[in-house]
Amino acid sequence: MPSVAVVGASGCVGEAMLELLRESALGEEPPRLFGSARSAGRAVPWKEGFELEIEELNESADLSDIDVALFAASGDVARKWAPWFIDEGVAVVDNSSAFRLEPGVPLVIPEINGELVSSAPAIIANPNCSTILLLLAIAPLRALGPYRVIADTYQAVSGAGRGGLEALERERARGDFQEGNPFPFPIEGNLFPLIGEVGEDGMTSEERKMLDESRKILDWPDLRVHTTCVRVPVERCHSLAVTLVYPKEISRADAAALLQSAKGTTYISDPSRPPLPGPLSRTHSVHVGRLRRTGERVLQLWVVGDQILKGAALNAMQIAELWRSK
C-alpha cells in the first residue's frame, strides 16, 4: 500500500485530509505529516488512540517511504518544495494555485476529467474551490448546448484558512477587526466583493481563477465566465448563484433530468428547500437547487458545497485514489 504525506497538516484543508485518510485505503499506513517550524513537534490524533507528530518540512526530510504527497499549504510552499518531491519520485496533488495553469499539469475534478490522472510521479493540481463547485453543477448542462456563465459567489471565511475562521471568531467575540489578518474589511455583520488581489482589468484573482481554470478543466478556451466573488460571514460552505445563457431555447425538464443523473452532485427539485451552507457543512456532495428557466434561453440555479471537502481535501483525496488505481 502506498504511503502518503500531508504537507500543511495543521491547516483547515490538511486537517480535513487527515479525517478522510482515516477512512480511506490510502490511510492503511499512517501518513507522514509536514508543516512549518510553527507546528513541528505537535501531536495529532490518528486512529485507535495513536498520535502522529508533525515534522518540519526542510531539506533533511527523508522522503524515501512516501509515494504520494497531498500539499495543503500556500503557493509559495508548493513552488519551493513540490519539485523536490517529484525529483524524489513522489507524486504531488497540490491544493494551491501555483501550478494550476501550467501547460502539462493536469487540473482535475475526477467526475469531469479524471482520465488526465496518470501513475507518473508528477504534479496534479487541485482546482480553485469555487471553480470545483461551479463546474460540478454546470458541466452536465453543457449537453443542452454551449452557454455563457454568470456566477456570483458567497464564500465562507474558512476559504481563507484558519486565519479566516479566527478573524470571524475574534470580531464576533470582541469586535476586534485587524486589517489584513487576513481580510481587508470587517466580516462580522458585513460582506465584501473582494477576494484576492485586484488585477489591472479590475477582476480579483479569485474571479480570474474561476474564468481561467474553468476554461482549462472543460477544455473550452473561449468559454465566458462572468463572476463576482463575495466573502460572507459564514463559517463553512461556499454558495453560488449561477445563470447560464444559451444561444437557443432550452427546456427546464431536460436540465432537471441532466442534474438528476449527474455525478458528485445532489439535485434538490423542491424550490422551497434551497440548499443552505449551515446544514451542508461537512457533507461530500455538492447540492444544486432552485432550478429556474427565467427566459427561453436562460437557466438559473443555486449551488452549495463544502469548499474544504469537495472544494479541496476530498477532491484531492479522490485524485490520489485515482492515481493509486493506475
Ligand SMILES: NC(=O)c1ccc[n+]([C@@H]2O[C@H](COP(=O)([O-])OP(=O)(O)OC[C@H]3O[C@@H](n4cnc5c(N)ncnc54)[C@H](OP(=O)(O)O)[C@@H]3O)[C@@H](O)[C@H]2O)c1
Ligand atoms: N480553505 C479552503 O477552503 C481552501 C479551499 C481550496 C484550496 N485551498 C488552498 O489549500 C491550501 C491550504 O489552505 P488552508 O485553508 O488549509 O490554509 P491554512 O489553514 O492557513 O493552513 C496552511 C497550512 O500551511 C502550512 N505551512 C505554512 N508554511 C509552511 C511551510 N513553510 N512548510 C510546510 N507547511 C507550511 C501551515 O503549517 P503551520 O501551522 O506549521 O504553519 C498550515 O498547516 C492553500 O493553498 C489554499 O489556497 C483552501
